[in-house]
Amino acid sequence: MITLQHYLLVSAALFSLGIFGVLTRKNAVNVLMGIELILNSANINLVAFSHYNSANMDGQIFAIVVIVVAAAEVAVALALVLTLYRLLKTVNLDQADMLKR
């Protein structure tokens, strides 16, 4: 029997993997992929709770809003990555670190 807890464990795993990706990856596009994992894990939570724990469909609506925001975020992120690449010819976050004192 598949219960709510199975879905929550999957999303917890995705969230932790996303956090790991964000903390350890040096390429900006890789960090972006980690962020997408985090957003997807929260979405799974929302839809699972909407199905098991809530009398309304608010969770699914919230999930759609999150997908919209994620799309906009990726667009802006890649625009910034491209402009940075044009200036520096690299998107390695260690090398693109002139601001650190």
Added chain:
Amino acid sequence: MNSADILFLVVALITVASAAVVVLSSSLIYSAFSLLVTFFGVAIIYVYLGADFLAATQVLIYVGGILVLVLFGVMLTHRLYNLNLKTETFQNLPGMIISLLVFVSLALAATQTHWHTISQKPRSPTTEAIGILFMTDYLLPFEVASVLLLVALIGAAMLVRRRTDL
């Protein structure tokens, strides 16, 4: 344990495994394509939860839009003649410890909490209900989301615009 449940376990395992490949692989292209598998896995999980519209949206927008953008980003930010798509990974012990801690606390919360309980709902098509909700209760987020997309569009276009045409 019927076949649907076994299939769910397989799908869940594939999703988590491909997510692991995304964050652990040393090649950017492998990461990007494992992300594709993860997104599809999440869409199948949505179907299991009865969210048919959301599953279709996930495939359309995440796979069809966001992943394509990410692939563009991967391809455009490497010198093509070099095709040096390997990225330095940093097998970071603190990072692994932190994410393990996070997983343990979240898993504990997931299994031990008393979630808000209601009676089981039968699965039904959701598209009409979502449409009505967006036009009545959630009208304001709907409109603000469209402004968000407009601003992201304008901003992204302005950021990558070449210097010559102001």
Added chain:
Amino acid sequence: MVMANLQSLRYCLPELTLFVAAMVVVLVDISLKSLRRILNPSLTLLCLVLAGYLSLRAGAADSGLFQGMLASDSFAQFFRLLLILASFLVVIGSLDSDELSPVHSGEFFVLLLVVTAGMILMANSTNLAMLYLSLELVSLTSYIMVGYLRTDRLSNEAALKYLLYGAVSTGAMLYGFSLLYGMTGTLNLYAIRDAFVSQGVDGFNQYTLLLVVLLIMAGFGFKTAAVPFHFWCPDVYAGAPTPVTAFLSVAPKAAGFGILIRFFFSGLSQGTGTQWSMMHGLNWSAILVGISVLTMTLGNIAALTQNNLKRMLAYSSIAHAGYIMMGVAVLSQVGLRSVLVYLFVYVFMNLGAFLVVTVIYNSDKTFEIDDYAGMSRRSPFLTVAMSIFLLSLIGIPPFSGFLGKLYVFGAVIDQGIIWLAVVGSLNAAIAAYYYMKVMKTMILDEGDKNLPPLKISPVNMSLLVVLLLPNVLLVGFWNSIDRWVAASARLFSHSL
């Protein structure tokens, strides 16, 4: 009491005006190419004035709007006016900035108008989905504004860092929201509070609620630049164009505190709108007290060693967020009022300091404190102005910064948490050192004798005077400020 969609529109005319004006500026920018240099700023300023007037006219409905998405109460009115005022001052400050002028185009005003509307929506949200959406609207436009100087490496790096950091923080906050949804079955803040109060939070749920609060504080802490979610702040403030930095240090921070208060006071405490008490099972006040102590201390200590004035002001704004957080953490009406007063005087102090930085950059092209030496000879007016802003930031009477600190420390002492007030005053004393260091460099140090007197453009000069007046005069009006803030410190608290 919740209003339906069409009825609510009457109370959201300011936000509507801002959105419509953003579209108009886009159209003007692409069509009237000859006039747009004059038309864009004028349209923006006009729209901001109109929005302010409309919000004064509409008043507060004291009910929920748009089927429970927003709240319309005097607290919302206060933030509406404060945020519109801050944006107005920033627009004027950006007109004569040498950093922005080469690349200046209509998009800056579009982004500013949209971000103002987004911040107002954010500070008034009562539904988790609306809150997340408006927070991301503000964040996304801020990322674009920070990266506005497309050809400047520092600006690009700052924007990318800001985006990656912000996306992770708000992602964690979103996960917290989803857990909150699971525990209560609803996204409406008031319904969440009712669910917690009626069914109680016991056993393991207390741990989960604690986890939820920590995750959500990741997002709110990012917006208000509180420790330990402040790491983006110095880099982003240093890399962004100075008018954008000035804006970021004041407006999104204020909106972040608005939503912090609304979330914790209306969502996770019991209260009537003027009386507050902690909910059984969750003591978030202790967490916020801890965060405020860390924020104040780290902000002040890190600012001591900074040589770049923008980085120093970044750490100083982190410290000020710590002071404000004290007022939130005490969960009382007095604390609420102190936060509002502090945010109000903070706008004028901080914008003034950043305007001086802009003016000096315009002529000297530097942000280093050492290069400010000899400023008293080159421009006495600028030196006096900067000294007044810095003294206000320290909190010395009779400048308005003193008013803010008085209220916050008073609220803390009123609740009996004496040790916190002591820590706060020690921090204020440490802060005096680095502010005074800048003053000393400007007034006493000799500097390069060959440098000519500093010219200030008329726009910047008038804005400096406009910002100086509140810093000097507000203490005289403290009675009316007190009455205004006491009337505003009322949160709408009824559920659907």
